[in-house]
Amino acid sequence: MTSTPPSNPAARPRILLVGLLPGLGGMHLPRHLARADLDVVFCGVRTAFASHSGHVRAFYAWPSDGGLAVTPFIDCVTQSRPDWVVPLDELAAQVLQQIGVGQLQGAQRPLPAEVVTLVRKSLGDPRGYPLFAVRRRAFESARAAGVPVALQADANTFEACAAFARLHGYPVVLKQESSRGGAGTILLDTEAALRDFTSSERFRDRKWPWVVQSFVAGALGMHAVFAHQGRVLAGLSALQTQRRGERPTSPSSVVKLLRHDAMADACAALVAASGAGGFHGWDFLIDEVGHATLIEHNPRPISISHLGHLLGDDLCRALASVCGVDRDSVPSRGHECHVALFPDEWQRDPLSPMLNDAFHDAPWDDRTLFTVLLQQNVRLI
Structure with missing residues (x-):
């Protein structure tokens, strides 16, 4: 069922989050976008936990078996009139990119110009969209830009x-x-x-x-940005200090936020080369002397994208500024700090000292989301 669109639509710029895959991806964004004085609506599936945030003002259902039938998205844009759209997962990014290039196969109705314009404004130059070949395009783009890549x-x-x-x-x-x-x-x-x-x-x-x-030895690093028209407006780096599981490819459960010039410079070059816009994240392997080798690109928010306020470079406020909200200075720690990612570190070790010693990004102030997460814990492990 589709909820009623929020009232007073002109009060704040409206951000449309699109989530088409189940899971935790982007679940922290709604509350941080709301803190940046933005109105948040969601289009996608209820199994995406971001849709349950108490800061989501309206939910528009996109049936999970709908494939590339984008009528729900078109209707959502027509009704909610968003100023920006953010894909939260790979499938959402691919569908939106196809809309942006105007080559969505199997669509049940023509793509209105306002929908295509919104996507292009949000995601940047369509010529830089990776579409279905995210990893191949990241490799090719990095080689062309002189960025070290596996x-x-x-x-x-x-x-x-x-x-x-x-x-x-x-x-x-x-x-x-x-x-x-x-x-x-x-x-x-x-x-x-x-x-x-x-x-x-x-x-x-x-x-x-x-x-x-190829395998590259080193510590896992990540860099998240918000970009507009091929220029990075805010960025944040982190190094993995704890994995959730024993596998070398297990997701991070604790990260150290810091400033890392090698990762930041590489990502700025890639954004400029592709004309990218919106939230993006890259993974690197960092060797003993700090050299960064690119191993992955994610054309969506990543696990640290909501944490920029801790170092004074808030990605959500950067989006707000593009939408016309004054970008006031935000108090921040301004120095390196550790973050225990929720729920990963809690699931790895409920007694982990990092849950107390580090900044813990559990959504304490989003009771609706937090309640759903606890109720569905068996599905998170």
Whole structure:
């Protein structure tokens, strides 16, 4: 069921969040956008936890079996008149990018000009959209911009993966275009392990393409930005200090926020080269002397995108400024700090000292969201 559009639509600029995959992605954004004096509405599926935030003023249902039938999105834009749209997951990003380039296959109705204009304003130059080949485009863009990047190739068969490994050595990393938070990322250290995996049903399922990537040693780093018209307006770096699980590809549960020039400069170059707009995040591996090698691009908010206020570079307030809200100075710690990511660190160790010693980003002030998270805990683990 679609909720009634919020009243007094001209009171604050309106941000439309789009979430088409279940999970935690972007669940912290609504309260931080609201703090930036923005009105928040949501279009997507109820299994996306961001839709349950108490700061979401209206919910517009997009049936999970609707595929590329974008009528719900068109109706949402027509009714709510948003000033900006933000995809929260890979599927939402892909659908919005296809709308932006005007090449959405299978759409049940023509795309109104106002819808295409909104998407292009929000996501930037359509010529830079990665569409379905996010990892391939990130690799190509990084090479063109002179940004160090892990070597990679398409991984359609065992033979292709093995040939790559013979050239670049083991271990190798296999990644799906749809992977997030370490899911869909496999580290393989022998040819036997590679053969076993590429013989599995999971690899043979071609719904999402695979790429094979060279292994790069180092600490995991990440950089999140809000950009507009090919220029970074706010950015934030972090280093992983604790993983949620034992797997090397497990998602972060504790990160250290800091300023990291190598990651920031690389991301600014990539944004400029692609004319990107909106929220983006990149993963890097940082070697012992601080050199950063790009391993992944996410054309959406990432796990640290809401934390910029802690270092005085608030991504949500940067969006608000583009929408006409005065960007007042915000008190911040202004120095490096650790953050225990919720619910990852809590699930890793409910008695972890980092839950007290670090900044804990549990949504204490979003009771509606917090209640749903606790009720659905069995699904989060």
